[in-house]
Amino acid sequence: GFSGSSRMGKKIFVGRLPQEANAEDLREYFGKFGRILDVYVPK
Structure with missing residues (x-):
């Protein structure tokens, strides 16, 4: 099972x-689904 x-x-x-x-769109x-630590969006 899963705990913690x-x-x-x-x-x-x-x-x-x-x-x-x-990046803000993706964070939002x-x-x-959970904490986001980093987002990279190449342009």
Whole structure:
């Protein structure tokens, strides 16, 4: 079973974002799933 919170980091790749998407947009959307430590949006 799962107990407690995991300290192991997780990375995700999100492709095909709209040109106007920015780091704050991603933090707002994915923040409901857990704490976001870093966001990188290449331009």
